[in-house]
Amino acid sequence: MKNIGDLMKQASQMQAKMEEMQERVAAMEAEGVAGGGMVKVVLNGKGYCKGVAIDRSLFNPDDGEVLEDLVAAAINDAKSKAEAAMQEEMSKLTEGLSLPPGMKLPF
Numbered sequence: 001m002k003n004i005g006d007l008m009k010q011a012s013q014m015q016a017k018m019e020e021m022q023e024r025v026a027a028m029e030a031e032g033v034a035g036g037g038m039v040k041v042v043l044n045g046k047g048y049c050k051g052v053a054i055d056r057s058l059f060n061p062d063d064g065e066v067l068e069d070l071v072a073a074a075i076n077d078a079k080s081k082a083e084a085a086m087q088e089e090m091s092k093l094t095e096g097l098s099l100p101p102g103m104k105l106p107f
Contacts, residue, residue, distance in 0.1 A: 014093075021093050025086050032078025034070040041074040043082055049075070 028045035038055040052074075058067045 017093050021089050025089055028082065028085055030078045030082035030085060032074040032076065032081060034073035034077060039067075039070040039074045041071065041078045043075070043078040045082060045086070047079065047082065 025045040029050065030043050030045075032041045032043070033039065035055075035058070038058055040051075040053040041049060042051040044050050052071065054067065054071070058070070
């Protein structure tokens with residue numbers, strides 16, 4: 001029965017660490033840029049947009065599609081950075097655990 005008790009203790013510790021990690025990730029911000037920094041987007045750790053900054057020189061009615069593409073690219077850049085940060089936090093959390101190959105957390 002000692003093994004079950006140890007397993008339950010580890011599960012409880014893992015849950016507490018997971019909650020801490022989720023709080024850290026939610027507080028993170030990722031900035032995505034496009035067009036050589038002419039468009040910047042900030043996303044929080046949950047993927048919600050906190051802000052958009054657009055260089056005023058891009059406000060040309062004839063270049064609307066360019067601006068749209070740059071905003072989309074900046075959002076995607078920020079999202080990629082946020083996901084990378086989350087993966088880094090997750091790897092810190094699972095470090096030292098003997099998880100089966102290919103198993104990812106959270107489930």
